[in-house]
Amino acid sequence: MIRLDDHWLDRNPLPETEHRTNKNERGRVFVVGGSALVPGALRLTGEAALRAGAGKLQLGTVAESGTLLGMFVPEAAAVALPSTAGGELSADGVDVLLEHASACDALVLGPGMHGSKECERLVRAVIERLPGEVAVILDAGAIAAAATCKELLRDHAGAVILTPHPGEMASLSGLDVDQVQQDAWAIARRTADELQAIVCLKDARTIIAAPGGKEVEFDGGTPALATGGSGDVLAGIVGGLVARGAPPFVAAAWAVWTHGSAGSALARGYGGTGLLSRELLPLIPRFLNRQH
Incomplete structure (x- = not known):
């Protein structure tokens, strides 16, 4: 077992960004998700x-939340996508989604989404048609939906990263939550190999597993x-680091370390x-820069 700590981070640094003065060179991220019930999840991610x-x-x-979300995150472009009656x-919005992606x-697909049949249709259509040069990070409802399109994930030419908690891993693997928690290492390894993806299995200890x-x-x-919202923050850190050019496994590990370390720092203060998940956000640059 290899421990994710300062020594591991020293041996696996993130790509430098200081010389990248053009925002396109710093990486472009598209975060898709949310719903009428959870309209603010994407703000965190x-x-x-x-x-x-x-x-x-x-x-x-969803279109009914897009404008308001854009006002809460003025640094972002807001893309209105069609919604169901629920x-x-x-x-039906997959063409617009893929144009931007x-x-x-x-x-980053899934924050604020629920594992419905419509979610399954959307995730399958996205994975089937997403260009290979685009990395995809699946979170929340998109993880359960991924159980219906495992063959597409294996065939995706780009990086695939999943960030399940034990309940989401249970849905993905067909096991129950107790089985996932009792045999977390083996299940994370098996899922990584089966899907040819990076798996971040979140729990009291978080396991990051890659194929092989x-x-x-x-x-x-x-x-x-x-x-609530903690996982949305983690998915966003992963997406940002991948977009910056970090190798997927390195990006996932650094994101987990940053997220957990920021949470621990806040918990000590409280x-x-x-703590509120949005309070993690200002600490992200500090921990990514190892100022702790």
């Missing part, structure tokens, strides 16, 4: 991507991160639980 160093950001969400993203380096047995474990987080 999108800002996290920018805090991680990405140069340009687009946010794609306020979820509709697969094709111009980006990384697509490459893996690392982070145990420096805090129970205070078990709060004296325990009670």
Whole structure:
């Protein structure tokens, strides 16, 4: 077992960005998700991507929330996508979604989405048609939907990264949550090999596994991160680092370390639980720059 700590980070640095004065060179991220029920999830993911160093950001969400979301994240372009009668993203918007995704380096798909049949249709259509040069990070509802298109994930020419918690991994693997938690290492390894993807299995300890047995474990987080929106922040950090040019496994590991370390710092300040996920956002650059 390899521990994700300062020594590992020293041996696996992030790409330099100081010389990249053009925002396009810093990486372009498209975050897609949200719903009428969870309209603010993309604010967390999108800002996290920018805090991680990405140069340009687009946010794609249900049309009824798009304008308001764009006002909350003025640094981003807002893309209005069609919704179902229940306020979820509709697969009818896949053409518009792919038009924008094709111009980006990384697509983060899933924050604020639920694992419905419509979500499955949308995720399948995106993975089937997404250009190979675009990395895809699947989070939240998109992870459960990925269980219906595993063959497409294996065939995607670009990087694929999944960020499940045990419940989402249970949906993806067909196991129950207790099985996932009891045999987390083996399940993360097996899923990484099966999907040819990077898997970040989030729990009290987080396991990052890549195809072929490459893996690392982070145990420096805090129970205070078990709060709404925390996973949305993590997905955004991953997307921002991939867009910057970090290798997918390195990006995933650095994102997990940064997210967990920022959470622990906040928890120490609060004296325990009670942090809000949006409070993680200003700390992201500090920890990515190892100023801790």
